[in-house]
Amino acid sequence: MGNIIFNGVIYLIAIVFLIISLIKSRQKTKTALIKAWNSFRSLLPLLLGIILLVGIILSILNTKTISRMIGEESGVQGFLLASIVGSITLIPGFIAFPTAALLLEGGAGYAQIAAFVQTLMMVGIVTLPLEIKYFNKKVAILRNIISFILSIGVAYVIGFVLGIWK
Amino acid sequence: MKESNKKKYNLKGIIKRYLFFIITLIFLGVLFAFDPNRGLKATDVIIYSFKEILLVLPPIFILIGLLDVWIPKEIMIKHLGEESGFKGIVLAFLFGIFAAGPLYAAFPIAAVFMKKQVKFSNIIIFIGAWSTTKIPMLLFEISSLGFKFALLRLALNIFVIIIIAYLIGISVKKDEVLAMYKKAEKL
Numbered sequence: 001m002g003n004i005i006f007n008g009v010i011y012l013i014a015i016v017f018l019i020i021s022l023i024k025s026r027q028k029t030k031t032a033l034i035k036a037w038n039s040f041r042s043l044l045p046l047l048l049g050i051i052l053l054v055g056i057i058l059s060i061l062n063t064k065t066i067s068r069m070i071g072e073e074s075g076v077q078g079f080l081l082a083s084i085v086g087s088i089t090l091i092p093g094f095i096a097f098p099t100a101a102l103l104l105e106g107g108a109g110y111a112q113i114a115a116f117v118q119t120l121m122m123v124g125i126v127t128l129p130l131e132i133k134y135f136n137k138k139v140a141i142l143r144n145i146i147s148f149i150l151s152i153g154v155a156y157v158i159g160f161v162l163g164i165w166k
Numbered sequence: 167m168k169e170s171n172k173k174k175y176n177l178k179g180i181i182k183r184y185l186f187f188i189i190t191l192i193f194l195g196v197l198f199a200f201d202p203n204r205g206l207k208a209t210d211v212i213i214y215s216f217k218e219i220l221l222v223l224p225p226i227f228i229l230i231g232l233l234d235v236w237i238p239k240e241i242m243i244k245h246l247g248e249e250s251g252f253k254g255i256v257l258a259f260l261f262g263i264f265a266a267g268p269l270y271a272a273f274p275i276a277a278v279f280m281k282k283q284v285k286f287s288n289i290i291i292f293i294g295a296w297s298t299t300k301i302p303m304l305l306f307e308i309s310s311l312g313f314k315f316a317l318l319r320l321a322l323n324i325f326v327i328i329i330i331a332y333l334i335g336i337s338v339k340k341d342e343v344l345a346m347y348k349k350a351e352k353l
Contacts, residue, residue, distance in 0.1 A: 005302075006266040006301065006302040007221060007222060007225075007266055009266075010222075010225045010226065010229075010266050011225045013229070014224075014225030014226075014228045014229050014232075015225075017228075017229065017232050018228055018232065021232055021236065028235050028236065029235075031231075031235050032231035032232045032234065032235040032236070033228070033231055034231070035230070035234050035235065036227040036228050036230055036231030036232075037227070037231075039227060039230055039274045039277070039278070039353060040223065040227045040274075042274075042353050043270070043273070043274055045183040045184045045187055046186060046187075047219070047270060048184070048187040048190075049184075049186035049187040049189070049190045050186075050270070051215040051216065051219070052187065052190035052191060052193070052194055052208075052212055053193075054211065054212075054215065055208040055209065055211040055212035055215065056190065056194060056197055056208045058207075058211045059197065059204040059205070059207040059208035059211065060204065062207070097306050097307060097309075097310040097311065098310060100310060100311055101310040101311060110315065113315075114315070114319060117307070117311070117319070118298070118319065118323075121269075121297050121303070122294070122297050122298050122326075124269060127269060127270055129186065130270050130273055131273060133273075133353075134273040134274070134276055134277050134350070134353065135273075135276070135346055136342065136345070136346055136349075138337075138338065138342065139290075139334060139338055139342075139346070142333075142334055142337060142338075143290065143293070143330065143334055146329075146330050146333050146334070147294075147326075150326045150329060150330065153326075154319065154322045154323065157318075157322060158315065158318055158319060158322070161318060162314060162315065162318070165314065
């Protein structure tokens with residue numbers, strides 16, 4: 001729901017600016033659209049591969065498999081597994097949050113859930129080739145490693161705080 | 167003769183650029199052959215992702231194009247550049263927070279920021295904010311995992327994002343940043 005509203009707002013902003021741009025200069029608007037198209041085209045080849053790869057990974061790694069791995073009383077092992085599963089893939093929010101909510105109901109700890117959600121968003125091994133394309137190897141790998149380590153810290157703190165603050 | 171050479175080169179270029187896609191396509195084919203059910207499930211996710219892309223990416227790329235053409239470098243440098251200080255950090259955060267779309271959509275925006283000489287650590291802050299503090303995601307998170315969980319994670323991540331930007335900022339050399347900014351001109 002939030003997504004739909006937000007997408008709508010972004011469309012609205014883009015359309016309003018596009019109209020303003022058209023009124024001010026048709027030539028510049030044309031250049032802008034060509035640039036938009038070119039930057040989309042340079043993203044496309046890798047993006048297509050990544051989408052397929054995510055699809056293949058998720059067909060193997062479904063909600064059930066994930067719950068078995070990081071479910072009830074999976075402890076430190078589950079915590080680490082949650083971080084690793086979260087790091088590999090870029091799971092769309094529509095799968096990630098319901099899965100996380102299910103895990104929570106199933107008795108998984110807050111720390112595990114936090115590790116999963118946190119690494120899911122911040123660390124992306126599958127999207128690494130894209131990140132390298134736009135930055136470079138060093139920055140992309142460094143960002144993912146630092147994010148992974150700090151994500152574990154965040155998950156630990158969330159587990160600790162929510163353990164007390166019920 | 168020359169013309170055909172050029173065509174050959176183009177085809178080679180296309181195959182090279184799409185190599186990763188072709189490999190994943192072969193994987194998908196193998197998956198279908200061995201486990202049609204899994205193959206179908208993979209296709210479901212793939213179709214969803216394509217829909218998401220077709221829905222989310224067009225306005226983002228139009229805004230990238232408009233920003234590239236209309237916003238002068240000087241303005242971006244003033245607000246988000248080397249000397250932008252605290253204001254630059256806040257702005258970089260806001261750009262990421264009010265985003266919609268998957269993380270990979272943030273990379274082309276980062277490229278246009280590089281073109282406009284936005285400070286490198288601010289670009290990393292933007293990427294961090296986009297990855298984990300986006301409002302649409304936050305709403306989804308609150309509804310499925312609860313208010314406390316989501317807000318605590320958000321609060322912690324504000325520090326995490328700044329630490330990441332700081333650490334990357336000190337470990338990347340000036341000439342590496344320049345090389346990335348130069349590369350961005352061509353993307």
